[in-house]
Amino acid sequence: MTFPIALITGASKGIGAATALALAESGYDIWLNYRGDHAAAEQVKAAILEKGRKCTLLPFDVADKDAVRAALEPLLKDAVPYVLVNNAGYTKDGLMMWMDDEDWTGVLDVHLSGFFYVTKCVLTYMLRKREGRIINMVSTSGETGVAGQVNYSAAKSGLIGATKSLAREVAKRNILVNAVSPGFIETDMTDGLPKEKILPMIPVGRMGTVEEVAGVVRFLCSPDAGYITGQVLSVNGGVHM
Numbered sequence: 001m002t003f004p005i006a007l008i009t010g011a012s013k014g015i016g017a018a019t020a021l022a023l024a025e026s027g028y029d030i031w032l033n034y035r036g037d038h039a040a041a042e043q044v045k046a047a048i049l050e051k052g053r054k055c056t057l058l059p060f061d062v063a064d065k066d067a068v069r070a071a072l073e074p075l076l077k078d079a080v081p082y083v084l085v086n087n088a089g090y091t092k093d094g095l096m097m098w099m100d101d102e103d104w105t106g107v108l109d110v111h112l113s114g115f116f117y118v119t120k121c122v123l124t125y126m127l128r129k130r131e132g133r134i135i136n137m138v139s140t141s142g143e144t145g146v147a148g149q150v151n152y153s154a155a156k157s158g159l160i161g162a163t164k165s166l167a168r169e170v171a172k173r174n175i176l177v178n179a180v181s182p183g184f185i186e187t188d189m190t191d192g193l194p195k196e197k198i199l200p201m202i203p204v205g206r207m208g209t210v211e212e213v214a215g216v217v218r219f220l221c222s223p224d225a226g227y228i229t230g231q232v233l234s235v236n237g238g239v240h241m
Contacts, residue, residue, distance in 0.1 A: 010088030062114030167230030183236025203238030
């Protein structure tokens with residue numbers, strides 16, 4: 001018996017790891033991309049194997065188009081993911097007046113070029129099969145703008161636009177494209193933030209969990225979401241409505 005495949009980028013920790021585990025529980029074999037944290041990736045793989053699903057580790061930088069092709073094209077000749085979750089990303093915060101060129105281009109390269117290289121590589125095969133789900137991880141920062149995150153907000157806002165445009169392009173081929181937009185989620189990226197200032201901004205009064213974000217991704221991969229495309233589903237506790 002063969003099982004559907006989900007390719008998740010940036011999945012060695014945080015939201016990506018939680019998504020990999022959630023989809024494994026839903027019956028997906030996982031292609032797990034990460035850049036450099038081999039130990040963390042092995043831990044996620046072990047947890048997926050415990051759930052009875054397969055896990056293929058794919059260490060490459062999503063912003064390196066040659067590395068993307070070298071890792072994915074040999075696999076795609078034999079199997080095509082039904083789900084692609086573009087989750088890889090990072091922040092390099094600072095006011096624009098002090099932002100280095102590398103801080104700008106680096107963040108945009110991972111979020112936007114990474115989305116383009118990985119999605120284009122997989123999309124050709126999805127189109128041939130006439131089925132698939134593509135889910136892009138964006139952010140409240142891309143919906144509202146955040147001081148000190150001009151680069152990150154620009155990248156996530158751009159990814160929202162790309163989500164909507166691609167959804168229009170491929171809907172007739174039974175490929176649905178959506179975005180999930182987390183707010184303040186308990187991850188390594190939010191560890192250093194002043195919670196005493198943040199929590200009063202959130203109507204539900206707490207930060208979210210990676211499992212709550214992963215649950216929305218899992219829904220978008222399910223048959224129940226078969227009439228949803230080009231949408232941004234926010235998981236932010238009401239901080240932006």
